[in-house]
Amino acid sequence: MTAQTAVSFIDVCFFGIGLYIFKRLLDSRRHTSPLPPGPAGWPVLGNLFQVSFEKTWEALAALGKTYGHISSLSGLGRRYVVLNSSEAISGVLEKQSSKCSGRPHSTMASELVGFNDGILFMDDNDRFRQYRKLFNRSFGNRNSTAAFNPTEEEETRKFLCSVLQKPEDLVDHICIFSPAGVIVLKTIYGYTVQEGRDPFIELTRKIVTILSLVEAPGAFLVNVIPVLRYIPKWFPGMGFLKDAKKHNQFLADSILKPHRYVLDQMAAGTAIPSFSSTLLDGGVSREEEEAIMCTSMSVFIGASDPLVSAIHAFFLVMVLFPEVQTKAQAELDEVVGSGRLPSINDRDSLPYVNAVCQEVLRWHSITPIAIPHVATEDIYYDGFLIPKGSWIIGNAWAVLHDEFTYPDPSVFRPERFLGETPQPPPQKVCFGFGRRSCPGSHLAEESLFITVAMSLAVLAISKEVVDGVQVTPKVDVTSGLVSHPKPFRCQITARSPAAEVLLRG
Numbered sequence: 001m002t003a004q005t006a007v008s009f010i011d012v013c014f015f016g017i018g019l020y021i022f023k024r025l026l027d028s029r030r031h032t033s034p035l036p037p038g039p040a041g042w043p044v045l046g047n048l049f050q051v052s053f054e055k056t057w058e059a060l061a062a063l064g065k066t067y068g069h070i071s072s073l074s075g076l077g078r079r080y081v082v083l084n085s086s087e088a089i090s091g092v093l094e095k096q097s098s099k100c101s102g103r104p105h106s107t108m109a110s111e112l113v114g115f116n117d118g119i120l121f122m123d124d125n126d127r128f129r130q131y132r133k134l135f136n137r138s139f140g141n142r143n144s145t146a147a148f149n150p151t152e153e154e155e156t157r158k159f160l161c162s163v164l165q166k167p168e169d170l171v172d173h174i175c176i177f178s179p180a181g182v183i184v185l186k187t188i189y190g191y192t193v194q195e196g197r198d199p200f201i202e203l204t205r206k207i208v209t210i211l212s213l214v215e216a217p218g219a220f221l222v223n224v225i226p227v228l229r230y231i232p233k234w235f236p237g238m239g240f241l242k243d244a245k246k247h248n249q250f251l252a253d254s255i256l257k258p259h260r261y262v263l264d265q266m267a268a269g270t271a272i273p274s275f276s277s278t279l280l281d282g283g284v285s286r287e288e289e290e291a292i293m294c295t296s297m298s299v300f301i302g303a304s305d306p307l308v309s310a311i312h313a314f315f316l317v318m319v320l321f322p323e324v325q326t327k328a329q330a331e332l333d334e335v336v337g338s339g340r341l342p343s344i345n346d347r348d349s350l351p352y353v354n355a356v357c358q359e360v361l362r363w364h365s366i367t368p369i370a371i372p373h374v375a376t377e378d379i380y381y382d383g384f385l386i387p388k389g390s391w392i393i394g395n396a397w398a399v400l401h402d403e404f405t406y407p408d409p410s411v412f413r414p415e416r417f418l419g420e421t422p423q424p425p426p427q428k429v430c431f432g433f434g435r436r437s438c439p440g441s442h443l444a445e446e447s448l449f450i451t452v453a454m455s456l457a458v459l460a461i462s463k464e465v466v467d468g469v470q471v472t473p474k475v476d477v478t479s480g481l482v483s484h485p486k487p488f489r490c491q492i493t494a495r496s497p498a499a500e501v502l503l504r505g
Contacts, residue, residue, distance in 0.1 A: 028175065032387035036072040036081055038189045046074035046225075053216070054479050057368035057397035060084065064398055070384060076224050077392040080372075084398040086405070086424070089433055093373060093394050097434030102374035104391050107226045109214040112244035114251050117239050119298040120371060131295045134279060136327070145443045149344045150188045152447055155182040156454050160503055164459070164505055167492035172344045174312050175205060180344065183447055188296050189258045190265065190272030203254050208305045210247050212480040213373070258300070259293045274467050275299070302438070304365045305482045310487050313364035314356075318461040319473055321412045328353050328414075328456045341502060342453040345448055350453065355414035359447050362426035363412050368397035369485050370432055396429045458499040464489045 014438060041047040051073065052059045063071050064084030070092075073080040084090045093100060101124035110116035122128045132349060136144070159182070162173045172477045175181075181201050185191045213219065220240055222228040233241045258276075265271035266280065279292045318325045331352045347354060372391040379386040386392065401409040406423055416423040427445070431438040438444070455461070463470040473488035494500035 005124060007167065011187040014369060021163075029142050033380055033383065033429055035079070036065040036075075036384045036386070038072040039067075041074055046076065046078075047080075048075035050434065052370065054126075054241075055368075055477075056366070056479070057395055060369065060393065060395050061119065061398035061401070064395070070382060072390075079387055081375075081390050081392045083393065083397060084395045085402070086399045088381070088428070089394045092207075092379060092386065093433035093436075094391060096123075096379055096381070097436075098375050099379050100373045100375045100386075102233050102376045103433040103436075104372050104374050106215065106239065107222045107229055107242060108209070108220040112222070112229060112241070113210065113213070113247045115211065117255075117294045118301065119295060120302055121256045124376075125290070125332075130291055131298065135293045135299065145446060148183065148443065150328050151186045151345055152183050152450050153341075155186065156450050157505065158182075159451070160454055160458060163492060164457075164494060164503065168489075170490070170492065171312070171487050174308055181308070183443075184300055184304050184307075185258075186272075186274070187443070188275045188299050189262050190274035190277055191258065191261060191273075200258060203257065204300065204304050205285070205299055207251065207254055208482070209299065210250070212482065214244075214247065215481045216479070228396065253296045255293060259296065296442045307444055307447055309366045309482050310360055310364070310444075311451050313359050313360050314448075314452055315461060315490065316457070316473060316475070316485045316488060317360065317363060317412045317454075319488070320475070322462065322468070324356060324412060324414060325456065325461060328356050328452075332453065336457065336499060342457050344450050346453065347449055348447075351418060352390075352414060353453050353456065354449065357418045357445070357452050358426055359412055359414045360452070361430045361446065362400045362406065362416075363409075363484075364477070364485065365397040365400055366430055366482060367432075369393050369395055371436075371481070373434070373436060394429075394433050399429050400426055458495055458503045460493050460495050462491045464491050 012138070023155045039047055039050060041050065051063075060082050061084055063073075063082060064208055069083065069085035069088040071082050073082070081092075082367075083092055103121050103123055106115075106121070110121055116123050117126065119131045160174065163170060166173070181204050182193045185204075189200075191200060222240060223236060223353070226237075227239065229240055233242075261272065262271060262280065264275045265430055266277055269276045275298045276292060280289070284292065330340060335348055335349050342350070342353075372393045375386050375388050375392060376392045377388050400406065403409055417425060427441060431444070433443040463472060465471070471489070473490065474486075477484045478486060494503070
């Protein structure tokens with residue numbers, strides 16, 4: 001053996017010994033780091049029936065008050081780690097996002113219905129990064145979304161005309177004709193919504209309904225016991241298999257229909273420039289076309305319902321907090337005047353209206369706990385071990401209603417975000433965390449702003465009067481992936497005859 005060979009052999013030995021010691025130290029750390037605290041559970045079942053599936057975010061926030069900003073639960077062998085503070089969310093989901101950007105495996109939603117092809121449920125892989133890259137090209141910042149400003153403004157004006165014409169149908173107007181779905185269809189597919197019950201708007205609503213149904217916590221036992229999917233459909237209790245097949249076919253058709261619309265318009269030379277047509281222009285491979293098709297549908301699904309929820313919440317708070325409406329309208333009158341409608345270009349000149357939008361996103365959590373992340377390797381935070389495979393839940397509702405960060409959290413107070421010491425902006429929480437944050441947040445914020453600004457400029461929103469008595473709406477929200485205010489009644493009129501003329505153009 002030569003001297004050089006001997007040295008190389010010794011180097012290898014020392015490297016091996018060092019690697020062994022390093023692994024033992026890691027193993028030692030794993031064994032000495034406890035799991036995040038939480039309530040004791042039953043054998044096997046764990047805490048499966050100890051947390052309510054109705055407004056789960058409130059139950060998880062209560063857990064945080066007992067066990068701290070990081071806690072954990074278990075159920076049928078699965079570990080659930082709950083983060084109830086901005087510090088914990090930042091320390092895990094943002095600073096260690098490379099270790100926890102995976103998505104949980106949902107047998108019903110992903111495998112049986114087919115939502116795994118969408119960016120919301122896809123794992124952090126090459127395909128996911130390809131989809132996000134496509135999306136960022138058109139919606140990555142305020143400059144890239146500026147091309148859609150005229151569409152947002154025109155569709156908002158149409159929406160408010162509908163509201164003024166039949167204010168008693170406010171919920172339907174928000175769900176069907178609001179800028180949320182209309183703008184998304186126009187920007188993604190170049191599609192103009194038809195008067196009456198538009199087929200693509202109806203398609204959106206049905207997909208969102210299916211998504212909320214199949215993603216509801218505890219709704220399907222097959223998510224806990226995946227082997228149930230292989231039991232024959234005729235067996236008692238297996239009705240979910242028939243529903244899954246029906247939902248899967250509808251989802252497949254829904255992805256293809258708007259895509260075919262774009263292709264047909266491009267072939268006829270009548271396509272309006274849009275996200276899809278721009279990416280398809282010049283020819284693409286079959287794989288690229290599938291990526292564009294699935295990315296477009298992901299935007300379609302992911303943007304419409306949260307915006308509907310936010311707009312609905314805005315009308316509710318204007319009824320409940322009339323002093324906010326008065327102050328915002330005074331700012332609009334001073335900055336914009338009465339001779340025109342506000343535009344997105346006015347955004348930087350309307351700090352109080354912007355603060356109203358921020359407070360809407362804080363006061364009403366659109367996605368209170370959103371879609372959980374999955375730890376793809378062991379994570380250590382604050383002395384605790386989050387084991388690989390754990391589902392990590394960032395409780396946005398708990399953060400945005402933390403009384404230390406936001407005093408009197410149930411009070412709608414836009415002033416929180418103004419002055420020399422503003423409270424933290426809600427956007428970093430309500431639009432997701434780390435690598436899974438919403439890439440379309442810029443477009444969502446602009447759509448919400450123009451809806452709020454135009455509504456305040458031309459509408460007077462107040463409590464319904466019954467037998468001469470004002471009726472205060474009850475504040476209540478739905479459970480599900482996206483939370484909506486429950487239907488309420490209010491009174492909506494034009495601020496003035498001149499405002500109505502201005503709106504109707």
